[in-house]
Amino acid sequence: MNNIPAKSGWLWVKQGFAMLRQQPTGLSTLFFGYMLATAVLIVLAPIGIIAHSILMPVFAIGFMSAAREIIAQRPVLPAQVLAGFRGPALRRLCTLGVVHLLAFIAAVGIGLLFIDFDVWEKLMAEPQTATPELLRATGMIPGVLAGAALYVPTLLIVSFAAPLVQWQGMAPGKALFYSFFAIKRTAGAFCVFAVSLFAIAFFVLQLLGALLGMGPIGFAVMRMVSVLLYGVAHCALYVAYVQIFSPSDQDQDAPAVL
Template sequence: MNPTPARMGWDWVKQGFGMLRKQPAGLTALFFGYMLVSMLLNILPLVGAIAHAVLTPVFVIGFLRAARDVEAGRMVLPRTLITGFREPAFGRLCKLGGLHILAILAAVTIMMLFADTDVLKGKSPEDLQPSLALMQEVIRFPGLQVGFFLYVAALLVITFAAPIVCWNGMGPGKGLFYSFFAIKRTAGAFLVFVLSLGAIAFGTMMVLRLVFGAGAVGQALMGMVSVLLFGIGHIALYFPYTHIFGPLPDDKAAPPVP
């Protein structure tokens, strides 16, 4: 494996933003296409949320295929998002998605161990609607923090396993094994990668809130920027993958989409 100093995590982030500069229209359409699909899935109570969690690794392949297309000078089209659905590894990717659900349940369980249910007494049904504010009020430190960070770590391993399973022909278990140890051996770079993306997201949201406030305009701009940063984060995963596992041949990295 190539040497991976911690500062390389920042290089991966910069390369992700560089992808957006090369094809702003194609990648922006891809990102907002994913947001639309996510919204449509989440309209369905529970079933939609489960489907979204299961399909997360499948959509990751679409993002990484887009990164490979940009690198090769090919135009990114909205249909690139569904590349993972047409891969022979689709079933194995969905099994990774099943593990994603287990990670969510584990994180929620840890959080609930520290829940203070007394704060729910006397609240109206409207006040009990799921929200980040309610979660922060009910779940005390360190439950919220521990559950959140464990979930992020599990999500990173599962997400990074998706291209290993898809492009290296491995099963979900073996893909997770290689993903975990690849991230472990380059932990400094991945930590910088995650913290850099988080700092950029937090800083950008704070600036938008200060400039535009928390009204409709501010909320809309923060939503749009969130989608872009989410997409760039997934696109940027292409670079640690190729750094660790080597460049991909065209026929493997970017199969034609009929």
């Protein structure tokens, strides 16, 4: 592992957006394909929702493979979103997905512990009575924060473990181990990375909500932008992966950074 300064977190974000500028059509098509695939899975609730959670690392490899192609100055094709489904690593990636699913369930369970369901039922029955005080009384805000405190780090660890499984042939447990300690060792950079992405996403989505409203069109546009930001985040994670880990023999054709 290489030593990474905290400012690298912002550079990863910038390089993620630089990839989008380099190949906007290819990446946008890939993001649209991912959005269609996830929409189909979500419609098949609850099995589809569970499958989507388990397949999260597999789709992450699709985004990171696109980043790999851009760094190597090759075109990104829509089929790149399925890169994680090809090859012998699929089962191991799905094992990472099970860890992601369990973390999500645990995060939801922790969040529900903070909810006052009597106040929540009243709010749902009479939504027009919603006030900031009533929303605080539901306990939703501390519940979301508590759940996020577990889920977000786990999501980051699982996402960062995916390329170790795919391109360095690690077993899921070993990949999670290396991912955890890589993130711990470069915690400053990952904190800057996470805060920067959250700030960008919050600002952009708030702006879109103010301009387009919260109707069907507004939600559709915000959904597309959210998927785009999700993909850019994984492109940035690929840059972090290359900087932190020396590429294996399977990954020698990937240049270090843009």
